[in-house]
Amino acid sequence: MAKMWAGRTAGATDQLADDFNSSIGFDSRMYREDITGSIAHAEMLAATGIIDAAEAAQIVEGLEGILRDLDSGELAIDPTCEDIHMFVEQVLTQRIGEAGKRLHTARSRNDQVALDLRMYLRGETDSIQEKLQALAETLIVRAEANTETIMPGYTHLQRAQPVTFGHHLMAWCMMLLRDRDRLSDARRRMNLSPIGCCALAGTTYPVDRQLEADKLGFDGLCMNSMDGVSDRDFCLELLGDLAILMMHLSRFSEEIILWSSWEFRFIELSDAFTTGSSIMPQKKNSDMAELVRGKTGRVYGNLMALLATMKSLPLAYNKDMQEDKEGIFDACDTVKSCLDIMTGMLGTLTVRADTMRQAAQTGFINATDLADYLVGKGLPFRSAYKIAGQIVAHCMENGQILETLPLAEYRHFSPLFDEDVYAAVDLDACLRKRTSLGGPSPQSVKAQIDWAKDTLRKK
Numbered sequence: 322m323a324k325m326w327a328g329r330t331a332g333a334t335d336q337l338a339d340d341f342n343s344s345i346g347f348d349s350r351m352y353r354e355d356i357t358g359s360i361a362h363a364e365m366l367a368a369t370g371i372i373d374a375a376e377a378a379q380i381v382e383g384l385e386g387i388l389r390d391l392d393s394g395e396l397a398i399d400p401t402c403e404d405i406h407m408f409v410e411q412v413l414t415q416r417i418g419e420a421g422k423r424l425h426t427a428r429s430r431n432d433q434v435a436l437d438l439r440m441y442l443r444g445e446t447d448s449i450q451e452k453l454q455a456l457a458e459t460l461i462v463r464a465e466a467n468t469e470t471i472m473p474g475y476t477h478l479q480r481a482q483p484v485t486f487g488h489h490l491m492a493w494c495m496m497l498l499r500d501r502d503r504l505s506d507a508r509r510r511m512n513l514s515p516i517g518c519c520a521l522a523g524t525t526y527p528v529d530r531q532l533e534a535d536k537l538g539f540d541g542l543c544m545n546s547m548d549g550v551s552d553r554d555f556c557l558e559l560l561g562d563l564a565i566l567m568m569h570l571s572r573f574s575e576e577i578i579l580w581s582s583w584e585f586r587f588i589e590l591s592d593a594f595t596t597g598s599s600i601m602p603q604k605k606n607s608d609m610a611e612l613v614r615g616k617t618g619r620v621y622g623n624l625m626a627l628l629a630t631m632k633s634l635p636l637a638y639n640k641d642m643q644e645d646k647e648g649i650f651d652a653c654d655t656v657k658s659c660l661d662i663m664t665g666m667l668g669t670l671t672v673r674a675d676t677m678r679q680a681a682q683t684g685f686i687n688a689t690d691l692a693d694y695l696v697g698k699g700l701p702f703r704s705a706y707k708i709a710g711q712i713v714a715h716c717m718e719n720g721q722i723l724e725t726l727p728l729a730e731y732r733h734f735s736p737l738f739d740e741d742v743y744a745a746v747d748l749d750a751c752l753r754k755r756t757s758l759g760g761p762s763p764q765s766v767k768a769q770i771d772w773a774k775d776t777l778r779k780k
């Protein structure tokens with residue numbers, strides 16, 4: 322078929338070139354944005370007197386019909402069209418005739434595709450935000466029920482100090498709140514309208530870019546027509562934010578995998594979110610968490626791919642930029658499915674409070690509290706630290722723990738020790754005393770939960 326852009330050339334391209342050039346296989350998912358954008362464009366053209374009001378009405382009606390028919394499945398996307406923009410315009414002209422050919426006045430596919438993509442990605446950003454919210458809420462619910470569930474907190478993956486499962490979950494929640502904030506920030510810069518930048522040099526028609534942007538819910542306009550058609554920062558910024566978000570989900574996943582291992586047994590994943598082995602009957606594998614961790618790599622890859630695509634492009638539009646879509650669509654799809662899976666997995670896992678407590682009791686995670694006890698008796702922290710370390714070594718050699726080491730043996734290391742040392746190293750007491758802002762005491766974690774709930778309420 323002759324190309325819509327046949328003009329200087331006859332548009333008789335090789336089939337190989339057609340296939341190579343085509344983007345309809347992936348950009349047709351933006352059909353709603355494309356049609357909505359075109360409706361606003363036709364209305365703007367009529368409002369400014371660039372086209373006749375009756376013709377604009379015909380265009381709008383035609384476009385609304387196409388949207389309805391695509392939504393209902395009555396109209397199928399024609400894969401032989403070059404892209405979604407060409408497809409919609411072609412169907413419109415088939416359906417309403419001459420008037421359809423006026424739609425593309427005072428615009429270009431260059432500003433059209435930038436418009437569609439910004440609109441599509443702002444919708445994706447909103448739906449990712451909603452899923453983030455659901456995951457954060459799930460974490461909060463589980464944290465609320467576990468503000469007293471003692472577990473060892475780790476540094477270097479070595480047992481370090483007492484925290485609770487609730488405290489740990491809230492650490493993850495804080496990351497998600499930042500991810501949400503980053504996405505809101507990206508959305509602000511994304512939500513500027515490029516339509517009216519045309520091919521690159523604006524237009525001689527008396528367009529009203531503000532009117533068109535207002536109709537489409539934009540907060541402002543791209544202020545330079547060359548920048549408006551060649552900027553893909555909004556994609557890169559979103560990809561960057563999604564890469565950080567996936568890094569967070571991957572870290573959670575890593576901990577979920579560790580915690581559900583036989584070595585830790587801190588949690589048990591619900592059967593609904595695990596798989597078995599085809600050969601080892603005893604296995605219950607954390608495949609979902611592993612896949613989230615694995616899929617993080619492809620989101621990073623999508624970010625790197627677009628950065629590399631963009632890095633040497635001269636202004637303004639270049640066809641290289643058609644490569645922006647598959648990666649960012651894939652990143653959005655991946656992030657959405659990972660968020661859903663994480664919400665399901667975290668909402669249904671069983672907490673093994675007993676194993677957590679056992680681990681907390683055997684790692685000398687109250688050694689800092691022992692040192693602090695001596696500080697309370699007047700010793701400088703450095704000296705107290707040294708004595709506490711010697712006592713830990715002594716306990717390890719003799720199969721003892723701080724909670725049960727006889728007072729006489731304590732006194733062997735320092736005469737400052739008294740009966741009250743046992744209260745000082747008691748795990749629950751160690752936890753309760755950590756009341757500093759952000760700390761693991763139940764009251765501190767409750768304050769974090771309140772803060773998180775409050776933050777989530779704010780848009």
Ligand code: ARG
Nearest residue numbers: 344404430431434638642643
């Ligand atoms: N399919 C193209 C893309 O995704 C649309 C813009 C084409 N513009 C052009 N001048 N060839 O970028």
